[in-house]
Amino acid sequence: MEIRTVSAEETEAVGRRVGAALRRGDLLLLEGELGAGKTTLTQGVAQGAQTAGYVHSPTFVLAHRYDGRLPLFHLDLYRTDGGLEVHDLGVEEMLEAGAVVVEWADRAPDIFPPERLELRLRFGAAPEERRIEALARGERAFALARCLAGTE
Numbered sequence: 001m002e003i004r005t006v007s008a009e010e011t012e013a014v015g016r017r018v019g020a021a022l023r024r025g026d027l028l029l030l031e032g033e034l035g036a037g038k039t040t041l042t043q044g045v046a047q048g049a050q051t052a053g054y055v056h057s058p059t060f061v062l063a064h065r066y067d068g069r070l071p072l073f074h075l076d077l078y079r080t081d082g083g084l085e086v087h088d089l090g091v092e093e094m095l096e097a098g099a100v101v102v103e104w105a106d107r108a109p110d111i112f113p114p115e116r117l118e119l120r121l122r123f124g125a126a127p128e129e130r131r132i133e134a135l136a137r138g139e140r141a142f143a144l145a146r147c148l149a150g151t152e
């Protein structure tokens with residue numbers, strides 16, 4: 001399934017729909033080049049999960065926690081090579097406590113459980129166009145993908 005957005009606000013709205021549906025244990029892996037819109041989408045997810053704090057890229061720490069309707073953990077693995085520090089992050093514990101959104105998940109593919117919603121963001125033809133491809137792994141991810149598309 002693929003969604004096309006033509007503005008940052010639209011990408012944020014896509015994130016908001018997922019965020020509103022998030023439950024404890026949900027895992028969202030975001031892939032895409034710098035500037036593709038991963039953080040923008042995450043800002044929407046945080047709004048949908050009713051968190052208060054402003055979401056930015058967790059540049060120097062690998063993980064941020066936002067407390068809203070449920071705890072939301074935002075990971076950005078851009079600056080890691082997938083070494084020891086990512087294994088010590090405690091992703092399983094985060095999933096027990098709340099939902100987890102990850103930018104640059106492909107930097108450390110083996111630290112995540114298999115059931116997750118993968119979102120791949122690409123640039124479109126126009127400067128503000130993006131393509132968001134959703135790949136649902138597992139029943140729960142499938143349900144989230146339907147929320148993301150706005151068909152649920």
Ligand SMILES: Nc1ncnc2c1ncn2[C@@H]1O[C@H](COP(=O)(O)OP(=O)(O)O)[C@@H](O)[C@H]1O
Pocket residue numbers: 005006007008009010011012032033034035036037038039040041103127128129130
């Ligand atoms: N359709 C769109 N979706 C998301 N971001 C967009 C879109 N059009 C323009 N932008 C801009 O592109 C940039 C995306 O940056 P960001 O979300 O930080 O990307 P990433 O986290 O993938 O590096 C922002 O400046 C945003 O305003």
Ligand SMILES: [Mg+2]
Pocket residue numbers: 038039057076103
């Ligand atoms: Mg980012």
